[in-house]
Each structure stands twice: as structure tokens, then as C-alpha cells.
Amino acid sequence: MKFDTTPSYVATDDLKVAVNAAVALERPLLVKGEPGTGKTELARQVAASLGLPLIEWHVKSTTRAQQGLYEYDAVSRLRDSQLGDARVHELANYIRRGKLWQAFAAQGRVVLLIDEIDKADIEFPNDLLQELDRMEFHVYETGETVRARQRPVVIITSNNEKELPEAFLRRCFFHYIRFPDPDVLAAIVRLHYPGIKEALLAAALTRFFEIRETPGLKKKPSTSEALDWLKLLLAEDLSPEDLRREGKHALPRLYGALLKNEQDVQLFERLAFMARGQR
Structure with missing residues (x-):
């Protein structure tokens, strides 16, 4: 499983080496570079080159790490209980899967894009350390542990708007996309x-x-x-x-x-x- 230039994307030699090294190490690939240099598109082309499905998580300033795992809709459950809906007896009906859960639960290997991670709060990367390292997390409401069936290829982009924590950087393979000559x-x-x-x-x-x-x-x-x-x-x-x-x-x-x-x-x-x- 090797990434290479695709019919719609020119990948430099150092970029190909970085992607393939991250895949071999089973580490997230952290990609930085000027806006508009193709960081987000890289994840799409890696998925196309490797023949894998792509799951995209576009981070905003209000995004919390928990949203990538799951969200528990307590308001809907309370409303359903007041209406006497039988669904309230099953907590799983009110759990919304996040992008990480979708990647972990996929039948085969996928490419997971975490786009513009530096837009979120400074604690956001730290809050994902264990999940990206161990490839599992716990759902407290239901008591289950979600484990990745196959480790996804994780590509994380950053525009350098914020410094990322050292503990997070240690767990990534880093590549800076230089402006093309x-x-x-x-x-x-x-x-x-x-x-x-x-x-x-x-x-x-x-x-x-x-x-x-x-x-x-x-x-x-x-x-x-x-x-x-x-x-x-x-x-x-x-x-x-x-x-x-x-x-x-x-x-x-x-x-x-x-x-x-x-x-x-x-x-x-x-x-x-x-x-x-x-x-």
C-alpha cells in the first residue's frame, strides 16, 4: 500500500515519502503549509491512491474533541420520555457517532482527515491523544468500549494559527508542504x-x-x-x-x-x- 502521484494531484518526492512513512509507522501524518497549498486535497488524493474510503472532519473554532467520538442527546431523550416513547429505554438511540467512531467502526481501513486542527481550542489536540494512540475510547453512557477494527490512515492539517502541544506532536509524523517551485x-x-x-x-x-x-x-x-x-x-x-x-x-x-x-x-x-x- 503505497501513495503516489494521482492523475489529478502532483505529489513531490518528499511528500510521497512522508505519507508512506506515516502509513508504515501507523502514526497520524501532521501536514502544515501555507493556505492553498493542497493540504486538505492531499487526504482526498491519498484515499484515491490507496483505494480507501475517506472520512472528513472539518474542525471549527467551536469544535470539541468529544464531538469526534460521540454526542449524547439528553434533550431528545427527555422529550421522548415525556411523550412516553419506548425508545427511551435504549440509550444507544440517543448516541450520535462522531467521525472517529465512524472511522473505527468501518468494515475496512479508511483515511480519516482531521482538517485545520489549529482552529479549535488549544486543548483540542491533547483531548484526542489517547484515542489516536490506542485507537479506542469509552462510551460512558452505555458502558461500551469502541475499538478500531482497523487502524485508519489519519491525516491532520494545520495552518499554524496556534502552536500544537508537544505531547501531540510526538505522536505524529510531520511534513511541511513547501510552496511549489x-x-x-x-x-x-x-x-x-x-x-x-x-x-x-x-x-x-x-x-x-x-x-x-x-x-x-x-x-x-x-x-x-x-x-x-x-x-x-x-x-x-x-x-x-x-x-x-x-x-x-x-x-x-x-x-x-x-x-x-x-x-x-x-x-x-x-x-x-x-x-x-x-x-
């Missing part, structure tokens, strides 16, 4: 837009990396934003010359796909003004 990004673009002309691709990527490397930029455009921008360039049927005529510091064509705040737009407007004054 021009050659890798070109391969990603060709995968999504196979008919793109090489001259346009070269001009667009040159312009894109000029923008990313502009000093003072508050938010650098990501891989997903590069793909959006290329899609618009193709839709508008722009030529390589159209991109080259802009000049290094001018606002790029269709800049709304790349620049996502007013400070960065104003930065390029100032740079363009200064460039005109030097002519």
Missing part, C-alpha cells in the same frame, strides 16, 4: 489545464512569482489562487505579450484572483506610480 507549479497547471500553451504558461508563472516575491506583500498568492488566475487568463484569451506589457510593478491583469486585501492592491498602485516617475 516554478517547475512543480507548471506541472500542477498542466494537470488542470492540459491544453495551455507553453508560452502563456511561462509568461504567467514569471508574472506570478514576481508578485509573490514583491517585498511588503501582506498575503502571498497561493497555488489555488494561481490556478484561478490561469483559468481567467484562458477565459479572456490573453496572450503572453498582454502579461509582459504590464511591467513588473503594475497591477496584474485580473488581480482580484491573486491579491486579496486592499493593502496589497495599494502596494502595487504605489509601486506602479513610482515606476512611472522614474521613466
